[in-house]
Amino acid sequence: MSKKVTIHPLKTGVQGLDDVLGGGIPEYSFNLISGNPGAGKTTLCHQIMFALATPERPALFFTAFGEPPLKMLRYQQQFTFFDSDKINESIHFINLSDEAATGDFDQVLARITQEIVAFSPALVFVDSFRSVLREAEHQPEDANNLQRFLQLLGLQLTGWQATTFLIGDFVSDSGSHQILTVADGLLSLEQSVERNSMVRKLQVIKMRGQATLPGKHAFRISSDGVNVFPATIVHKDPEDVGEASEALLSKKRVAMGVPRLDDMLGGGLPSGHSLLIAGPTGSGKTVLATAFLAEGARLGETGVIVAFEQTPGQSWIRTLDEMIQGRQIGLINVRALDLSVDEIVQRLTNLIKEMKATRVVIDSLSGFELAVAPTFREDFRESLFRMIAVLSGLGVTVLMTSELEDRYTDLRFSPYGAAFLTDAIIVQRYIEVESCLQRVMAVVKVRASSHSNEIRRFDITDKGMVIGDPVSDFEGILGGQPTRKKTTKSVE
Structure with a gap:
C-alpha cells in the first residue's frame, strides 16, 4: 500500500511544451485542448500525434463538424512534422459527422467504442468535441445525460489505456463546466492581433499530478509546427546572492578591445558581468560593442550578437560579416514586430550553447522594445530582468546598448529602469567645447570593483575608438559643474 503509482509523461514533440507541462503529457490522461478559431489547436494535436x-502505439483521430479529414490533411501535410507513411498504419482518421448530427450521445459513444475495439489505440483525438456537445444541446433534455456520457467516455478510454485529447473552445463557453471537471489536463490556446502583430499564447490551466510552469507562454506557428517559448522563472535565495557577490571579487577580467577603457573599468570588465552602454544617437555605442566582439574573436573567444539595428561597416575593424562567416560570431538579426522576450531568450540561449560563446551583445534595448509585440511591452522591464538572469546563469559576459536622449544638463542611464539590473554602466554623451560637439564617456559603476570616475573625451576614427584625456575642470559638463580626477570603488 505504500507504493506510489508512477505516471509516465509522454514527450509531445513540440519544442518547449514539455518544459511547460512539467515533463510531457501524462500517459492515459484525459485532456482538453481549448482555444478560439485559428489559435492552433488542430496543428498542436497533429504535431503531438x-x-x-507508432505501429505499437497507434492513434485514432475523430473528426466531427470541423474540417473533413481529406481537407485537413491537405493543409497539415505542409508542416515538416507530417509523415505520410504513418497514415493508415499508425494513424487512422474517423469521421463522426453522422453520429454527431443526431445529438444522441449513445450513438456517438457506440461509434467511438466500435473504432477503439477495432484499432486498440494508445492515442485518441476528437476534433471538434465541442461541436458534438452543441449539437446535443438542441435535443430534448431527456435525450441523453451529458454528465453520464462524459463519465462513460472517460471510463471507456481510460479502460483501454488511451491518452485522450478533446479539441474545442471549452474555456470561454460557460456550458462546458461539466467536461472541465472531468478532464485531467486543460491547455488553453489564444491568439490576438495588435496593430501589425499576431500574438499567440498558451497556458496550462490544469494538469493533474505534475508541476507545470505557471502563467501564459508565447508560441509561434511556423513550417515546423508549434514552437513554445516557456517564460523563465527566476528564483534567487539570499544565500546565493551573497555567494555571488563574493565570487565577483575574484572574477577574471575581460578585455574590451578599446585602449584605455580597460584601465577605466579597473582592469577590464569582470567575466560574467552585464554591461550597459547608454548614450544618444551617434555617440559610438555600436562601435564599442563591435570592438568588444572583435577583441574576443582575436583572443579565440566566440561571441553572439542580437542585432535590432543596423550593424557597423567601418573599415578599421574586421566586419561582423567576416567574423560570422568564420564562425567566430553568431548573429540573430531581428526585424519582426511580434516577438516576445522569451522567444529571443530561447533563440539566444540555443545559439550560445551551440557556439559555446562567452561574449554576448544586445544592440540595442531600444530596438528590442520596438521588436516586441505591444502586449509584451507591458512587462518589458520584468522580462529584461529574467533575460539577464538567464544569461548570467550561462556564465557569459553581456554588453547591452541603450538609446538615450542627450539633455546636456542631467544624467540618466536607461529609459527602462534597467540600470540597476546590470553589473556595470558606461555613459556616452556630447559636450559643447568652443562651439563644437565632442564625445565624452564615463564609467558610472562596476559592481564590487574599483573603477575610474573620470570623464574622458573619445573620438571615432578609421582605426576605431580612441579614448583621450580627461575633460578639464574648466570645461564643465553637467550644468557647468566642474569634474575632478579620482578613482572610486563601487558600493554595489
Whole structure:
C-alpha cells in the first residue's frame, strides 16, 4: 500500500511544451485542448500525434463538424512534422459527422467504442468535441445525460489505456463546466492581433499530478509546427546572492578591445558581468560593442550578437560579416514586430550553447522594445530582468546598448529602469567645447570593483575608438559643474 503509482509523461514533440507541462503529457490522461478559431489547436494535436504514434502505439483521430479529414490533411501535410507513411498504419482518421448530427450521445459513444475495439489505440483525438456537445444541446433534455456520457467516455478510454485529447473552445463557453471537471489536463490556446502583430499564447490551466510552469507562454506557428517559448522563472535565495557577490571579487577580467577603457573599468570588465552602454544617437555605442566582439574573436573567444539595428561597416575593424562567416560570431538579426522576450531568450540561449560563446551583445534595448509585440511591452522591464538572469546563469559576459536622449544638463542611464539590473554602466554623451560637439564617456559603476570616475573625451576614427584625456575642470559638463580626477570603488 505504500507504493506510489508512477505516471509516465509522454514527450509531445513540440519544442518547449514539455518544459511547460512539467515533463510531457501524462500517459492515459484525459485532456482538453481549448482555444478560439485559428489559435492552433488542430496543428498542436497533429504535431503531438505524429510525434507519438507508432505501429505499437497507434492513434485514432475523430473528426466531427470541423474540417473533413481529406481537407485537413491537405493543409497539415505542409508542416515538416507530417509523415505520410504513418497514415493508415499508425494513424487512422474517423469521421463522426453522422453520429454527431443526431445529438444522441449513445450513438456517438457506440461509434467511438466500435473504432477503439477495432484499432486498440494508445492515442485518441476528437476534433471538434465541442461541436458534438452543441449539437446535443438542441435535443430534448431527456435525450441523453451529458454528465453520464462524459463519465462513460472517460471510463471507456481510460479502460483501454488511451491518452485522450478533446479539441474545442471549452474555456470561454460557460456550458462546458461539466467536461472541465472531468478532464485531467486543460491547455488553453489564444491568439490576438495588435496593430501589425499576431500574438499567440498558451497556458496550462490544469494538469493533474505534475508541476507545470505557471502563467501564459508565447508560441509561434511556423513550417515546423508549434514552437513554445516557456517564460523563465527566476528564483534567487539570499544565500546565493551573497555567494555571488563574493565570487565577483575574484572574477577574471575581460578585455574590451578599446585602449584605455580597460584601465577605466579597473582592469577590464569582470567575466560574467552585464554591461550597459547608454548614450544618444551617434555617440559610438555600436562601435564599442563591435570592438568588444572583435577583441574576443582575436583572443579565440566566440561571441553572439542580437542585432535590432543596423550593424557597423567601418573599415578599421574586421566586419561582423567576416567574423560570422568564420564562425567566430553568431548573429540573430531581428526585424519582426511580434516577438516576445522569451522567444529571443530561447533563440539566444540555443545559439550560445551551440557556439559555446562567452561574449554576448544586445544592440540595442531600444530596438528590442520596438521588436516586441505591444502586449509584451507591458512587462518589458520584468522580462529584461529574467533575460539577464538567464544569461548570467550561462556564465557569459553581456554588453547591452541603450538609446538615450542627450539633455546636456542631467544624467540618466536607461529609459527602462534597467540600470540597476546590470553589473556595470558606461555613459556616452556630447559636450559643447568652443562651439563644437565632442564625445565624452564615463564609467558610472562596476559592481564590487574599483573603477575610474573620470570623464574622458573619445573620438571615432578609421582605426576605431580612441579614448583621450580627461575633460578639464574648466570645461564643465553637467550644468557647468566642474569634474575632478579620482578613482572610486563601487558600493554595489
